Amino acid sequence: MKLGVFTVLFSQKPFEEMLDYVKASGVEAIELGTGGYPGNAHCNPAELLEDEAKRKAFKKAVEDRGLMISALSCHGNPLHPDKKIAKDYHDTFVQTVKLAELLEVPVVITFSGTPGDHEGAKHPNWPVAPWPNDYREVLEWQWKEKVIPYWKEAGKLAEEHHVKVALEMHGGFSVHTPATLLRLREAVGEVIGANFDPSHMWWQGIEPVAAVKILGREGAIHHFHAKDTVIDQEQVNMYGLLDMQSYDRMQTRAWQFRTVGFGHDLKEWADMFSALRLTGYDYVISIEHEDALLSIEEGFQKAVNNLKQVLPRESLSEMWWL
Template sequence: MKLGFLTACLPQLTLEQIVPWAAAHDYDALEVATWPSTGSRDFEASHLDVAALDQDGAEQVRALFDQHGVEISAFAYYENNLHPDERRRAEIAEHLRRNIDAAALLGVPYVGTFIGRDPGRSVKENIAVGDKVLPPLVDYATERGVKLIIENCVMEGWHPDGYPGNLAYSPELWEWMFSLGFYLNYDPSHLMWLGIDPVEALRPYVDRIPHAQAKDAQLDPRARTRYGFFGKTLERDNPWDVGWWRYRVPGLGDVDWRAVVDTLYEGGFTGTLSVEHEDPVWGGTEEKVKQGLIVAHRTLRPLIVA
């Protein structure tokens, strides 16, 4: 098992700045953010222009990572592959294919994304659409020796009422994804607030989890009593502010990391455990984000066998 982090938490930095920092702070791998560059990195990070990557560019990227002894564990392009606007859905699919091409060129084994959802349709209706539009993406990846890994983030902010916006949030839906050829980029933080035991949910599926994310969640049952499970409604100005839980870096929330890592080992996991830093306490500035990554490292490194 290797310890890494998702580069999206440092959107203002370049790979040339992130890779040496990761190496100096004892991280083994990076899950590289590959959203399209839009000129603004405030919300989505673009640390590698996969659409423009050619052989020369790939050699430069390899040299950078090899110089510092760091690996690329996966590419990260988490978007809505069931977007209700078919034109936008096609754009997302096209960029996902460019991710797959770049991964094949660089020898990166995994590309991470979401299933997504059309919020105007029921779950069953979305699954019917997914059964038609998603397998060609899996086939495209498989033909190039790449696996598509789906993070089980709920993406409640994508739904107007805070309901699941990514149909990958439960083991029941994981099994549907697996039937299409996807793999799981397991993240226990989302299971915590859904009331799903992250260890028991993990145990049967480790063989379908080649990559995992390390994010914690801090729950506030008293606030849940006020707002209910789905979170704030009248007081919800930010679609992501549910009011009764928040993400934290590993060690500052309620996830039992010793049990999670032990279960991964027991199931034969040999991939990367990648810190996804979305902690509001250790966020807002480059200095704070880096300190949060150091806190996560202090929590997780002692659990990972050298």
């Protein structure tokens, strides 16, 4: 496995300065934002698709430093009921897929999106209860009329351009659990997989090692984010795991994101990487730092240092003791 970083963390740095910084920190791979929620500070697909010389120079800058691009990320909501919003996210996804093929990047990361609850809705609707029956009916309408049809077409596009789609299982979106990821994968095909982020498993009450095994057995993990979560049980008792307080309400939130090792010990991370290896994942572990208690540099460096202790780096050899 290789250690990587989602470079939106360093959007304030110029592209080549960012490359030098992460390389010096011991990172081997970069994940680049191409628009949507992450922005495109380091990788503007419209510009790079238009200009072959600029695209070659871009790729050379990465490769000359001994780095690789693990994924292009355009997290957004292409199923948004506002057609203009949905089109903007969709267009960014299409551009990202086309650019990924030209840059020989095998994975594009995004969210599944969340539709409204009927034709003509103005806002997304994320049902989280099976009763009253209205919620279940909304959920089934969303999947039948919006989620599956959209991703069947988007999946075909990705396959045509030799790219896998890694959907981040994130609360607020139609695909947010192993079950919903596998439901979509069954309908669309193996082009769909997970960008597995354990931080979103922990706050939903899902044990990440078990989730890795569930998805790994299906070959359904296309990429991995390294981000931690801490649960404050006292506040869970007040607000529940579906806590709607802003992330800046840190003293009262039921859970919040932490850098690697600050929510769960390194044994849990080691178990996760062992489960990944057991199920055949041998790609990039990409640091995503959203820890409000640590600065950008300190949170990133602590994640690097902690991951280096438990991340398997060498290829497996035969069992010499047998």
